[in-house]
Amino acid sequence: MHNGTSVTQFIIEEQRGLSTASGEFTSLLNDIVTACKVISNEVNRGNLIGILGAAESENIQGETQKELDIITNDIFTQTNEWSGNLAAMASEEMDDIYPIPKQYPKGKYLLVFDPLDGSSNIDVNISVGTIFSIMRCPEGVENPTAEDFLQPGTEQVCGGYALYGPSTMLVLTTGNGVNGFTLDQNIGEFILTNPNMTIPEDTREFAINASNMRFWEEPVRRYVEECLAGKEGPRGENFNMRWVASMVAEVHRILIRGGIFMYPKDSKDPAKAGKLRLLYEANPMSMIVEQAGGACSTGRERIMEVKPDGLHQRVPVILGSKNEVERVVSYHKDA
Numbered sequence: 001m002h003n004g005t006s007v008t009q010f011i012i013e014e015q016r017g018l019s020t021a022s023g024e025f026t027s028l029l030n031d032i033v034t035a036c037k038v039i040s041n042e043v044n045r046g047n048l049i050g051i052l053g054a055a056e057s058e059n060i061q062g063e064t065q066k067e068l069d070i071i072t073n074d075i076f077t078q079t080n081e082w083s084g085n086l087a088a089m090a091s092e093e094m095d096d097i098y099p100i101p102k103q104y105p106k107g108k109y110l111l112v113f114d115p116l117d118g119s120s121n122i123d124v125n126i127s128v129g130t131i132f133s134i135m136r137c138p139e140g141v142e143n144p145t146a147e148d149f150l151q152p153g154t155e156q157v158c159g160g161y162a163l164y165g166p167s168t169m170l171v172l173t174t175g176n177g178v179n180g181f182t183l184d185q186n187i188g189e190f191i192l193t194n195p196n197m198t199i200p201e202d203t204r205e206f207a208i209n210a211s212n213m214r215f216w217e218e219p220v221r222r223y224v225e226e227c228l229a230g231k232e233g234p235r236g237e238n239f240n241m242r243w244v245a246s247m248v249a250e251v252h253r254i255l256i257r258g259g260i261f262m263y264p265k266d267s268k269d270p271a272k273a274g275k276l277r278l279l280y281e282a283n284p285m286s287m288i289v290e291q292a293g294g295a296c297s298t299g300r301e302r303i304m305e306v307k308p309d310g311l312h313q314r315v316p317v318i319l320g321s322k323n324e325v326e327r328v329v330s331y332h333k334d335a
């Protein structure tokens with residue numbers, strides 16, 4: 001049950017505690033919440049209004065875009081461009097940054113997002129999500145360029161996601177812990193249902209796309225083989241495995257019951273440092289996971305300390321229950 005606190009009330013009360021709060025951040029967060037409600041409705045009705053399936057276009061990653069990738073990207077830009085809180089936006093679905101149209105005032109924040117992560121699941125009705133990250137626009141920069149977005153994850157002021165699953169949930173952090181809200185479809189409001197979310201430091205559940213095993217680096221292969229060896233193996237315990245192919249769903253499960261999620265560097269495409277993108281997937285999820293007491297690493301360094309060199313840069317991702325992430329990191333050091 002819940003005490004009926006809406007996300008709007010929660011954000012305002014949290015900002016009230018900050019003497020520096022100008023209300024701009026609260027207003028920005030509310031626009032993002034509105035965009036997530038609209039996307040939830042589109043995703044929910046997708047099959048009914050014929051917007052599932054592939055669009056005719058590709059994104060900068062060379063991946064075929066789903067109709068809903070484009071629709072949800074437009075929802076995010078249109079819901080957030082007019083309010084005067086943002087200096088610019090960037091998204092997985094747009095090659096370059098999205099400047100604020102000149103008819104609107106600009107604000108002090110940068111918003112970067114993946115409007116529909118896991119969209120390959122949309123046609124088979126498996127959970128998908130939206131991931132977003134808010135940073136400050138560098139002081140004195142009137143017209144930000146892509147360079148201004150290349151800030152390490154430690155500079156984020158907010159990381160969050162919406163999960164479009166059996167229920168629609170919003171999970172976010174502004175640096176004071178992690179809180180989860182469930183959308184009450186009857187009143188169209190996100191209600192606080194998961195205050196102070198924390199990740200157990202230990203787990204016996206790992207998530208990885210095992211079809212890539214032959215491409216993994218030795219430390220990851222060693223870790224997974226030890227999990228698979230179970231009670232008779234070096235870990236002396238049996239492990240469970242999950243793979244939803246939707247990062248938001250995996251991270252949410254880990255926030256609720258612990259776990260370790262890995263999309264490691266592999267030799268399948270040596271030119272790629274990993275599959276997941278740093279700015280709008282790994283960094284916001286890392287802020288959330290660390291704020292919930294978990295850990296996030298590339299295997300070789302803390303994800304939030306990686307200095308980005310491109311809007312769409314990819315990184316290896318190993319995140320979740322602290323003690324398991326630290327074990328995988330130690331295997332990288334041994335290698």
Ligand code: P6P
Pocket residue numbers: 117118119120209245246247248263275276
């Ligand atoms: P694979 C979705 O496309 C995504 O970016 C993440 O949400 C997910 O964890 C991963 O890729 C799934 O990748 O190779 O299993 O399809």
